[in-house]
Amino acid sequence: MFNASTYYSYGAFMTFQRQMKETFSFRRLLADLYLQLGQYEKGAAAASRGLEKYPGAVELYLKRAEIYAAWGRLHQAKEDLELAIHQNPDEFRSYFELARLYREEGSEEKAAEAIAKLYRRQPESPLVCYWMADCHYRMGQNEEAIRLNDKLLELENDDPANYTQRADILIESYDLPSAEKALDDALKLSDASEIHNKKSYVLYLQGKNEEALLELQKAVSLDPEFELHPTYLAASGHIYKEMGMWDLAIDAYTKAIHASPGNPRLYEFRAGCFYETEQLDRGLSDCTAGLELDAGYAGLYSLRSGIYLAMKDYANARMDVLKFLELQPGHPGAYYRLGQILYKDNEEDAALEAFDQVLSAIPEHAESYLYKAHIYFEQFESEDAVQNIVNWSLHLDKEMPAADKIKAIETLDGFDESVLDRAVERLTGMYGHQIYLS
Structure with a gap:
């Protein structure tokens, strides 16, 4: 037919x-x-x-x-x-797509369960092993993730992606030298722009800013279009900021904003530079622009409250830090900022409560004790003032010699001599002969 x-x-x-x-x-x-x-x-x-x-x-x-x-x-x-x-049951695409859907719903545990079923069937498959390690990494189970990555590298040691996965896990574990080595191993297999970019980030985290900048330049030499990418521009801004090269940092963040105007984080980065260089009006403008893009961005409220505090606009500073606390309840840094604002605004009892909130979360926070000492001194509560000065000195630096702590007390401003002498006497009694030996 x-x-x-x-x-x-x-x-x-x-x-x-x-x-x-x-x-x-x-x-x-x-x-x-x-x-x-x-x-x-x-x-x-x-x-x-x-x-x-x-x-x-x-x-x-x-x-x-x-x-x-x-x-x-x-x-x-x-x-x-x-x-x-x-x-x-051995078609891996079904498991991977199922895991992806669970991740879209925010259920990383169910995604891991789906991949674990496949892993039990194909434990020697490099691809499956990679996904299983990735699941543990996403759930913060870094030891298990590294164990599986070890196995993955035994199965397949010629794929740069396996080494970059290792670097990601080690970055999360904050083992930065080992992460740097993993990326060097990846670069031996593939001189790729994205690997240089990741290595730049690892070097930046270690404070190796010049080396981090060189790695970014290598990334651009391999992919010239990367120079216009917001990731590159923001990364170079971070490095310049750490190096104290404020004009270059601001310029990099400005270019990043032009490349990605809908990203509120970029406004936060540039506003931070303006704050550090005392360009407060420009920092305020950037914070507001970022919040217009994302009204729930807690970091911008925190930064803007700091700028308002520097401008002595205590009412707006307070509103922003309280908004931050709505979004991040119990945050000790926010309570410290609130305490500073209340202290400047002469609401001393409320400020004491705020500093106590800080110390309940971070008992060794030295500056909160010092603020409390000032408040008690101004309230003529000299005994409480003395004790908080002592607490401040004890938590200044664990490695600081006792004699240096004594000198720190003696040079404090805002207290009369009798209060400082009593604080020195009390601290000396706590350290005993160590003071004189020092």
């Missing part, structure tokens, strides 16, 4: 028949076209008709799950992925 009705060769007919089978009578291709057009209902129907003709076809379950996910019907998408896993 075919030969009588067409001019195709027998080989062409066999090719066409193979294509029919591989695409499930073209239902998978039709479903994909509808997906690309955003016609999700028609796409799901096409995949369903394919499944009627080819029951249990994993590719059709995967395609329909993709359509359901794009359509926002995540429950149905997950059901199809579970059906795909049932049909072929």
